[in-house]
Amino acid sequence: MPQLPANGLAIRRMSASSTPAAGIRTEGPEYAKLVDISRCIGCKGCEVACKEWNELGIEPTENFGSFQSHRDLSPDTWLLMRFTEVEVGGDVAWFIKKDACLHCAEPGCLLACPAPGAIVQYENGIVDFNQANCIGCQLCVSGCPFDIPRFNVETRKVYKCNMCIDRVEAGLEPACAKTCPTNAISWGTKEDMVRLGEQQVERLRARGLANAVLYDPPGVGGTHMMYVVPHGDQLDQYDLPADPTAGAGALAMLGTVRKLGASALGLGLLAAGLHYLGFGPQAPEEDAK
Amino acid sequence: MSASGLGEIRRFTFVERVVHWVVGLSFLLLLLTGLAFSHPRLYWLTVLAGGGATARILHPWMGVAFTLGGVAMFFLWLRDMAIDAEDRAWLRAIRHYALHQKDKVPAAGKYNAGQKMFFWTMTALGIAYVVSGVPMWMPGGVMGIGPFYGGVVNAMRLVHYLATIGGGLFLIVHVYLGTVAYPGTIGAMLHGRVTRAWAKLHHARWETEEGSK
Numbered sequence: 001m002p003q004l005p006a007n008g009l010a011i012r013r014m015s016a017s018s019t020p021a022a023g024i025r026t027e028g029p030e031y032a033k034l035v036d037i038s039r040c041i042g043c044k045g046c047e048v049a050c051k052e053w054n055e056l057g058i059e060p061t062e063n064f065g066s067f068q069s070h071r072d073l074s075p076d077t078w079l080l081m082r083f084t085e086v087e088v089g090g091d092v093a094w095f096i097k098k099d100a101c102l103h104c105a106e107p108g109c110l111l112a113c114p115a116p117g118a119i120v121q122y123e124n125g126i127v128d129f130n131q132a133n134c135i136g137c138q139l140c141v142s143g144c145p146f147d148i149p150r151f152n153v154e155t156r157k158v159y160k161c162n163m164c165i166d167r168v169e170a171g172l173e174p175a176c177a178k179t180c181p182t183n184a185i186s187w188g189t190k191e192d193m194v195r196l197g198e199q200q201v202e203r204l205r206a207r208g209l210a211n212a213v214l215y216d217p218p219g220v221g222g223t224h225m226m227y228v229v230p231h232g233d234q235l236d237q238y239d240l241p242a243d244p245t246a247g248a249g250a251l252a253m254l255g256t257v258r259k260l261g262a263s264a265l266g267l268g269l270l271a272a273g274l275h276y277l278g279f280g281p282q283a284p285e286e287d288a289k
Numbered sequence: 290m291s292a293s294g295l296g297e298i299r300r301f302t303f304v305e306r307v308v309h310w311v312v313g314l315s316f317l318l319l320l321l322t323g324l325a326f327s328h329p330r331l332y333w334l335t336v337l338a339g340g341g342a343t344a345r346i347l348h349p350w351m352g353v354a355f356t357l358g359g360v361a362m363f364f365l366w367l368r369d370m371a372i373d374a375e376d377r378a379w380l381r382a383i384r385h386y387a388l389h390q391k392d393k394v395p396a397a398g399k400y401n402a403g404q405k406m407f408f409w410t411m412t413a414l415g416i417a418y419v420v421s422g423v424p425m426w427m428p429g430g431v432m433g434i435g436p437f438y439g440g441v442v443n444a445m446r447l448v449h450y451l452a453t454i455g456g457g458l459f460l461i462v463h464v465y466l467g468t469v470a471y472p473g474t475i476g477a478m479l480h481g482r483v484t485r486a487w488a489k490l491h492h493a494r495w496e497t498e499e500g501s502k
Contacts, residue, residue, distance in 0.1 A: 016329035114326050115341050135335075135345040137326050138428065143442045155427040156346075253447055259327055261454040267456045272465040279389045283472040284486030 002117025003132040005263075007169050011122040015113035015235035030103050030125040031168060031176060032190040034197050035098045036228040038212075039184035042081060044069055044277055046176035046185060048081040050100075053164055053175035067103045075097060075152035078161040079176060095231070097238045098176075098185070100162035101148045103127045105221030109181045112143025112254075125190060125224035134158060142254065144274040145220060163224070193226060200228045219245035296482055298499045300399075300477040305365055309478055311358035315351045319418075320457055322348045329452065349426040352418065366408060369399055375494075376402035395463045395494035407459060414452045414459075421448040 002014065017258035047069060048233040051058070058074040061069045061109040068085045079100040080243030086095050107127045118133040119140060129140075129149070140149045149158045162172035172178070173187035185195060191278060205210035216222045229235065235242050245252075301309070318337070322344045325334035338344035355465070378395045379386075379402040385393035400408075424437035425447045437445070467474045473487040488496035 016332050040318075114329050114332050114334060116329075133341075133342040135326075137345055138425065138442060139326070148317060151428055153427075246313050256303075256448060257447060257450045258453070261327070261450060261457070265457045265461070268461040272470075273460055275387075276465070276469055281470060281472050282389050282391070282490070283485065284490045 002115075003130065003289055004117065005120055005130055007165065009126075009169055011163070011226060012121045012123050013110070014117045014121070015110045015119040016116040019121070020210055028123050030123070030190040031163075031187065031224065032125060033101075033174060033186075033225040034183050034186040034193040034200075034228065035097075036186070036197075036200050037096055038200070038209075038230045039182045039227060040081075040096045041184075042083065042094065043069060044081050045179045046098065046179060047079050048075075049175040049179035050161075051077075052096060053252070054162075067094075070128070073148065073150050073160075075150045075155075075159040077150075078159065079275065082239055083261065084237055084239070086231075086234065088231060088234075093231070093279055095234070095238050097240065098227075099148075099227065099239070100176075101127065101163070102220075103161075103163055103224035104145075104224070104246065108143035108220065109140035109144050109149055110143075112139040114139060114283060122165075122166065126165050127142055127170065127224075128162045128165055129158060129160060131155075131157045131159070143246070145246065148251040179234040189222065190222075197228050197244075204228070204230055215240060217241075217244050219243050221246070223241070296487055297482040298496070299481050300483045300488075301481045302482070304479055306481055308358050308361045308365060311354055312362055315355040315358065316456070316460065319348060319351050319355060319452065320460065322351070323449075327453075346465055349422065351427075352422055356415070356419055359411075363412055370405050370408045372402060372405050372409075374404060379403075380406075391490065397491065397495070398498075399492060399495040401492070407463060410455065410459060414456045417448055417452040418456075421445040421452065425449065 002017070005011075005261050025078060034184075050056070056078065059070060059074060060074055062071060066069060070077055070080055073080050079098065079146075082097040082099045084095040084097075086093050097200050105125070107119065107121060107240065108283070109129075110121055110127060113119045115135045118130055118135070119127065120130055121127050134157040136151070136158070138149075138151050138158060141147075141151060142160055149160045151158050156214055164172075164176075167174060177185040177187040186193060188196070194214070194216065197216070201212045201214050209230045211231055211233040213229050215227040215232075227240070229238060229240070231237070320362060321334050322338045324331045325337075325344060326348070328333075332341070335341045335344040338347050375395060375398070379397060382394045383403065385391075386401075422445075423431060424441055425436065427435070428437045428442055430436040435441075467478070471491065472485075473484060474491075477483045485500075488499065
């Protein structure tokens with residue numbers, strides 16, 4: 001039996017479990033984070049708050065010709081502000097992406113995970129990894145359309161942003177939202193955040209950013225971290241997939257290969273059985289010689 | 290089986306038999322645990338190797354056993370595995386072989402062409418398992434190569450899965466032919482001997498060669 005999470009939150013579903021979680025509470029608000037990129041000043045206070053609250057290990061920063069603190073997410077860095085210099089209308093613009101788990105409604109990681117209860121989706125929309133049940137196979141890494149989960153070579157488990165689930169359970173907002181000095185990160189019900197995001201998009205469009213969009217990709221059922229993207233026509237420059245799906249890329253191919261493999265091996269067994277029934281054993285004729 | 294009165298011939302040495310079972314048993318466990326990881330509905334197979342995390346830890350180590358055994362096996366049997374003109378004739382008659390029409394199948398030597406192809410295919414698949422398996426086992430990199438996170442691991446997983454389909458099918462055929470389809474065969478891998486009658490039926494040229502000794 002998989003170990004259940006220690007919190008009291010209602011579970012919507014767990015990885016590799018065909019029966020629904022036995023939660024009694026099945027209704028409640030879904031929460032979401034809204035990241036308004038147009039309001040971000042690139043201070044990286046959210047990165048620090050994330051490290052502090054979640055007590056994640058310190059990793060030295062590196063100057064590689066960017067304002068970015070680290071090159072990539074890691075098992076100890078669940079949130080990374082990615083800075084990309086882009087030319088927009090002859091001017092240089094800084095595209096900043098708050099890179100962390102988007103908490104998809106249809107999580108590719110959860111769908112790919114073979115270990116019962118290693119990935120848990122709560123009724124409130126949070127997708128969390130339960131390392132007690134993780135077997136370290138990294139299928140979630142293959143399954144994520146946003147390249148978020150990171151494997152720790154020493155513990156041989158996978159880690160990512162848990163939306164400060166312990167804070168949320170206690171009625172608080174996630175640490176990154178709490179600390180943001182410009183309110184670029186908002187926290188509330190999914191409904192409210194979608195409404196707020198649409199208002200921000202309207203505001204940006206009125207200011208001349210005609211391509212501003214709310215990033216809440218339907219291919220993964222929507223996400224619980226959404227972005228207000230000022231230059232929605234250049235999603236790739238933000239490192240945001242235009243149309244991510246839970247079955248994207250490798251997972252879809254692996255799914256096909258799995259079906260192919262299961263069919264091939266099943267048919268192989270069947271063929272061997274039928275061959276035996278049809279032709280029987282071939283033994284030497286003892287008396288012939 | 291010595292009831293035929295023709296006696297027995299030794300087919301495999303002690304070392305060959307040990308190496309065969311190291312490779313065979315490790316491959317079987319690798320296949321079952323690998324299938325367990327490949328799909329949630331097959332996860333229950335992990336109990337065969339001590340449960341999820343244990344199976345996951347054991348899988349690559351069983352791969353090490355498979356690899357070492359496979360390398361030994363390759364060099365033990367390489368000498369006998371060259372495909373010659375008689376093998377090509379055998380392959381042209383493979384349909385008759387499958388239909389148990391032995392009189393229409395050219396006499397085989399110690400190994401028939403099907404067994405030789407099994408050898409070469411498993412060699413290729415074995416290389417594929419190791420090359421694609423190591424990045425999944427050590428995604429942080431190994432011996433200065435890597436790291437392999439993300440795209441490389443995904444691609445390698447795909448290779449690993451495809452190779453598994455091939456290996457799984459070969460295992461089914463191999464076990465079927467070696468046990469129920471051709472009685473008297475499995476003894477070759479248990480105590481090392483087969484009967485003269487068995488050898489005449491399945492490996493007539495080899496039986497003749499052995500008879501002259």
